[in-house]
Amino acid sequence: EAGVAQSPRYKIIEKRQSVAFWCNPISGHATLYWYQQILGQGPKLLIQFQNNGVVDDSQLPKDRFSAERLKGVDSTLKIQPAKLEDSAVYLCASSPSFLRDSTDTQYFGPGTRLTVL
Amino acid sequence: AQSVTQLGSHVSVSEGALVLLRCNYSSSVPPYLFWYVQYPNQGLQLLLKYTSAATLVKGINGFEAEFKKSETSFHLTKPSAHMSDAAEYFCAVRTNTGFQKLVFGTGTRLLVSP
Numbered sequence: 089e090a091g092v093a094q095s096p097r098y099k100i101i102e103k104r105q106s107v108a109f110w111c112n113p114i115s116g117h118a119t120l121y122w123y124q125q126i127l128g129q130g131p132k133l134l135i136q137f138q139n140n141g142v143v144d145d146s147q148l149p150k151d152r153f154s155a156e157r158l159k160g161v162d163s164t165l166k167i168q169p170a171k172l173e174d175s176a177v178y179l180c181a182s183s184p185s186f187l188r189d190s191t192d193t194q195y196f197g198p199g200t201r202l203t204v205l
Numbered sequence: 206a207q208s209v210t211q212l213g214s215h216v217s218v219s220e221g222a223l224v225l226l227r228c229n230y231s232s233s234v235p236p237y238l239f240w241y242v243q244y245p246n247q248g249l250q251l252l253l254k255y256t257s258a259a260t261l262v263k264g265i266n267g268f269e270a271e272f273k274k275s276e277t278s279f280h281l282t283k284p285s286a287h288m289s290d291a292a293e294y295f296c297a298v299r300t301n302t303g304f305q306k307l308v309f310g311t312g313t314r315l316l317v318s319p
Binding site: 092121128129130131132133136144179181193194195196197198199 | 214241246247248249250251254295297306307309310311312
C-alpha cells in the first residue's frame with residue numbers, strides 16, 4: 089500500500105513570495121490533515137478535511153494561508169505572501185475513517201521543508 | 206483544552222540500556238494518547254496508542270507505555286536500546302469525542318551511544 093505522498097520535499101523562497109505544497113493521501117482515506125512543524129517543536133494542526141469539507145481550520149492563518157481538497161482526494165496548501173516565520177516542515181497526514189469518534193491512526197507523509205529567506 | 210508535556214528535550218542512553226521517555230498530559234475528559242517516532246527527514250510513524258482499553262499498551266519495535274490516570278502520565282519505555290532507536294519521539298493527546306485534533310508535545314530526541 090502506497091503511503092502519503094508530498095511534493096516538493098524542499099523549497100526555498102524569499103519573503104513575500106508565494107508557495108504551494110501538494111499532498112496525495114492514502115487511497116480511500118476520508119480525512120486529511122495539514123500540520124506545521126517548526127524546528128524544535130511538535131507538529132501543530134493547521135487544517136483538517138473530512139472528504140472535501142473543512143472540519144477544523146482554527147489555527148490556520150487565513151490572511152496568508154489557504155488550503156483546498158478538491159474531489160476529496162488530493163490537497164494543496166498555499167502560502168501567499170510568505171513570512172520568515174513560515175520556515176518549517178509542512179506535514180500532510182491522512183486517516184481512514186469518517187467517524188467523529190474514530191481512533192484511527194493518522195499516517196504521515198515525509199513532509200515539505202520550507203525555508204523563507 | 207488538552208496538552209502534553211514531555212520532560213527532557215534530549216535523553217542519552219547506552220546501547221542495551223533501558224529507555225524511558227516521559228510524557229504527562231492535561232485533559233478535562235478521558236484522553237486518547239499516542240506516541241510517534243520521527244527519523245531524520247521523514248514523517249511521523251505511530252509507535253503505539255492508548256484508547257481507553259488496556260492501560261499497558263505494547264507497540265512496535267519493542268516499545269510500550271503505561272497509562273496512569275492518577276499521575277496523568279503516559280511514559281514510553283523499552284527494556285534495551287538499539288542504535289536504530291535514535292530518533293525524535295513525540296507524545297500526543299486528543300479527546301475521545303468529535304473531530305478533536307491531535308495536540309503534540311515538543312518532542313524528545315533519543316541519543317544512543319555504543
